[in-house]
Amino acid sequence: MKPLVWCCGHGAARPLNKLPISLLAVQMMAPLFGQFPDPPTKVDLPPQGASPVLIRPTTPPVAAAVQVEQPPAIDGDILSDEVWEGVPMTEGFWQTQPFEGEPSSERTEVRIAYTESTLYFAVICYDSNPEGIIVSDSRRDAALDQTDSFQIVLDTYLDRQNGFIFGTNPAGIEYDAQVSSEGQGGTRPSRQQTGAGGGLNVNWDASWEVATQVSDIGWSIEFAIPFRTLRYPRRPSQVWGFNLQRNIRRRNEITFWSPLPRHFTLTRLSLAGTLEGLEIPSQRNLKVTPYLLGEASKSAEEQSIRTGEIGIDAKYSVTPSLTLDLTYNTDFAQVEVDELQINLDRFNLFFPEKRPFFLENAGLFAIGEPQEVALFFSRRIGIGPEGEIIPILAGARLTGKISGTDVGFLNMQTESLQGVAPANNFTVGRISRELPNRSSIGGMFINRQGTGELAEPDDYNRTYAVDGQWGIGRYAEIFGFLAATSTPELADDQYGFNVTGRYDSQNWLMTATYTDLRENFNPEVGFLSREGGYRRPEFQVRRRYRPDKFMGILELRPHVVWRGFYAPDGFFETGKWHIDNHWEWRNGYELHSGINLLHEGVRESFEIFPGVEV
Numbered sequence: 001m002k003p004l005v006w007c008c009g010h011g012a013a014r015p016l017n018k019l020p021i022s023l024l025a026v027q028m029m030a031p032l033f034g035q036f037p038d039p040p041t042k043v044d045l046p047p048q049g050a051s052p053v054l055i056r057p058t059t060p061p062v063a064a065a066v067q068v069e070q071p072p073a074i075d076g077d078i079l080s081d082e083v084w085e086g087v088p089m090t091e092g093f094w095q096t097q098p099f100e101g102e103p104s105s106e107r108t109e110v111r112i113a114y115t116e117s118t119l120y121f122a123v124i125c126y127d128s129n130p131e132g133i134i135v136s137d138s139r140r141d142a143a144l145d146q147t148d149s150f151q152i153v154l155d156t157y158l159d160r161q162n163g164f165i166f167g168t169n170p171a172g173i174e175y176d177a178q179v180s181s182e183g184q185g186g187t188r189p190s191r192q193q194t195g196a197g198g199g200l201n202v203n204w205d206a207s208w209e210v211a212t213q214v215s216d217i218g219w220s221i222e223f224a225i226p227f228r229t230l231r232y233p234r235r236p237s238q239v240w241g242f243n244l245q246r247n248i249r250r251r252n253e254i255t256f257w258s259p260l261p262r263h264f265t266l267t268r269l270s271l272a273g274t275l276e277g278l279e280i281p282s283q284r285n286l287k288v289t290p291y292l293l294g295e296a297s298k299s300a301e302e303q304s305i306r307t308g309e310i311g312i313d314a315k316y317s318v319t320p321s322l323t324l325d326l327t328y329n330t331d332f333a334q335v336e337v338d339e340l341q342i343n344l345d346r347f348n349l350f351f352p353e354k355r356p357f358f359l360e361n362a363g364l365f366a367i368g369e370p371q372e373v374a375l376f377f378s379r380r381i382g383i384g385p386e387g388e389i390i391p392i393l394a395g396a397r398l399t400g401k402i403s404g405t406d407v408g409f410l411n412m413q414t415e416s417l418q419g420v421a422p423a424n425n426f427t428v429g430r431i432s433r434e435l436p437n438r439s440s441i442g443g444m445f446i447n448r449q450g451t452g453e454l455a456e457p458d459d460y461n462r463t464y465a466v467d468g469q470w471g472i473g474r475y476a477e478i479f480g481f482l483a484a485t486s487t488p489e490l491a492d493d494q495y496g497f498n499v500t501g502r503y504d505s506q507n508w509l510m511t512a513t514y515t516d517l518r519e520n521f522n523p524e525v526g527f528l529s530r531e532g533g534y535r536r537p538e539f540q541v542r543r544r545y546r547p548d549k550f551m552g553i554l555e556l557r558p559h560v561v562w563r564g565f566y567a568p569d570g571f572f573e574t575g576k577w578h579i580d581n582h583w584e585w586r587n588g589y590e591l592h593s594g595i596n597l598l599h600e601g602v603r604e605s606f607e608i609f610p611g612v613e614v
Helices: 021-033
Strands: 062-064 089-091 094-097 108-114 118-126 149-155 163-168 175-179 209-215 218-226 237-248 253-256 273-279 286-298 304-319 322-328 392-402 405-414 423-435 439-451 460-472 476-486 495-504 508-517 534-543 553-566 572-585 590-592 595-600 607-609
Touching (some): 163 218
Antiparallel strands (some): 089 108, 094 253, 405 423, 439 460, 476 495
């Protein structure tokens, strides 16, 4: 394998795979020990000389993509690739930290091109001190906040709510995710916590390519994203929402191409810029994944036994914005294993969906509260109550947009498993309409119907739900859901609702939530952390304060959070006061000085370990 090098006129080329191991180790451990080679600075010009004087845009910026006949070589070598010579350059990145509103301390150049099948990005991240570049992880989908990194978000429907993120670091990792509702409801750093139905679905893995190189002028990146990987409207001329983010870790610096207030992240698509110039032919693709399992054995009595199974998965783009997934005799043997969790209380643990069949547009089916209430939880299909594998006979799943409306439909048939579960048919229908200013309204219907010989009479469970979000101005919003279930053996009180108000500005974050799930609320194809119903009030007040000059501190975040869980009869089950202050310095240090006041109400003793009772 040839080493990746970047030959240029600004110094000797350096292979990426021959960087000194000791240097990489120091860079990776620098944040831990405070060894920051370069202090934060407002002016730090690259070795080529000063870039043109930049004027911070007052409206979201616009970038243009250029069609090319020949695709570039995806090797990270940009300056010597003739394809990029005729592509105009986009630059101008603005800090959210440590100096909000200031230009980036290092120059970044971006070029965008495309062919009939693929979208390409070429990025040169100039760095006046390449030896200070930090690489902290090389795993796919590893978090990009503790490393030098670059990310792209594409709002292909221009609805300012949903999009696709592609990112990398100097090690060339692939990081991709789907954004829904601007990342609200599950934007967390861990794949385990985020799951498939939150606002940021990191478990979604797309087919694309990235290559990076490190040289004496910084590091460079080439992205190749096939259009078949994306979903977009059916029209020849495309205009997409678009933003870029670069992190310079040793300076604790975060910059964006379309400027954002310091309390927002890349998922804030309502403030993204625009990508124009895309003339894309309609993409219709079919992907088929068959499998064959066989086994042969021979006993001592010379008896031969042969068994086998065959199945198939298929994905077809009905339109560029509507995807049909089909499965027959599904096998999930290749799915990533769940991360280990240890349960030290009496409530259910949440394990996110990782099976590829359910992951695309999973956020469309998400109604509820992350890890506490999910009206639809796809892991109920094909997995028994104790983790048993229940065979899936066949299924179909249609998701996407029709005339600006999000639609989702799923129907799956499972087989019976003696002693575990009868055969079941699962049907889910979902519709949601995006409205102006971060608003939306939608509804969902979920049905589980027992079938076959093992099913009892009236073996069904149904859930009906409506949900909505109302954006008020730039910083405030109200959102929630109202749901009811239908289970034959249960009587009244089969409903639940949630309402949340949120105000999120540069200086203040305030939230107030009230959730009420009645005693017989029973979404069997969903997830409840606590069964039997509860009422949960919660509030949070957080102040964000950035002193001008005080001990090198970037930001102070004093806050208080309270939440309580009450049983339907009023019994106080769980309560928590969290009183804290986050101290963040400009060099990346953080100190959290908090206290938690906890309450647990136990009606009956329960065993957490053999011989150990609470």
